[in-house]
Amino acid sequence: MQKQFVIIGIGRFGSSLARTLTNMGYDVLAIDSNVERVQNFTSEVTHVVEADATEPETLKALGIGNFDVAVVAIGDCIQASILVTVLLKDLGVKKVVAKAINDLHGRVLEKVGADKVVYPERDMGIRIAHQLISTNVLDQIELSSDFSVQEVLAPPKLIDKTLKELDLRPRFGVSVMAIKRGGEILVNPGADDTVKARDVLVVLGSNVELARFEEEYHE
Numbered sequence: 001m002q003k004q005f006v007i008i009g010i011g012r013f014g015s016s017l018a019r020t021l022t023n024m025g026y027d028v029l030a031i032d033s034n035v036e037r038v039q040n041f042t043s044e045v046t047h048v049v050e051a052d053a054t055e056p057e058t059l060k061a062l063g064i065g066n067f068d069v070a071v072v073a074i075g076d077c078i079q080a081s082i083l084v085t086v087l088l089k090d091l092g093v094k095k096v097v098a099k100a101i102n103d104l105h106g107r108v109l110e111k112v113g114a115d116k117v118v119y120p121e122r123d124m125g126i127r128i129a130h131q132l133i134s135t136n137v138l139d140q141i142e143l144s145s146d147f148s149v150q151e152v153l154a155p156p157k158l159i160d161k162t163l164k165e166l167d168l169r170p171r172f173g174v175s176v177m178a179i180k181r182g183g184e185i186l187v188n189p190g191a192d193d194t195v196k197a198r199d200v201l202v203v204l205g206s207n208v209e210l211a212r213f214e215e216e217y218h219e
């Protein structure tokens, strides 16, 4: 059966998440205590309910324990976000993802049982900064605070060379995991594969190594 999602809090982050999952064909239940927000959201997702998610009985009545994934998208009211995270884990939700507005908030969410803590504002700042300093970096996913995967538009100096000739792993500690070419994707390219113009390289490395790689080929 398809995964079912419950999103608690439909501010800018929660509503965008709920809308995207719905557009991807998933069943989404959105909960918010603000009546106006709920009314404006009725046509956007499968179900939307006006409720205070800090009330255990309400969550039980809504059958929240049966959901595969719950996202606590309450940011500013730290107390409510922590309470709701605890309640969701108590009710047996397998995966609880919680939004934190700062490091301390995030640490508390982890301590009370959140399976994953996200920092949308901080992460978006990092992504945009990388895109701004390098015209070649199209996207970046942080794997940890030290390691990332980046999508890099193949710099001119790499074009028409094989991966063996480029020797990126020994020189920079950067691994090419895939090459996107037009609509195709070449996964796990080999030493004899050649980089072509307009290729997008999916590279993995430490942030320091990736920055060195970017600088070397920055035009």
Ligand code: ATP
Binding pocket: 008, 009, 010, 011, 012, 013, 014, 031, 032, 033, 034, 037, 051, 052, 053, 054, 073, 074, 075, 076, 077, 080
């Ligand atoms: P964002 O930064 O995502 O735009 P926001 O600033 O609009 O968020 P937040 O205070 O972070 O608002 O809260 C997000 C949503 O969570 C709001 O729509 C708010 O009504 C809802 N919310 C807050 N507390 C509760 C609660 N106890 N139960 C249900 N919904 C809640």
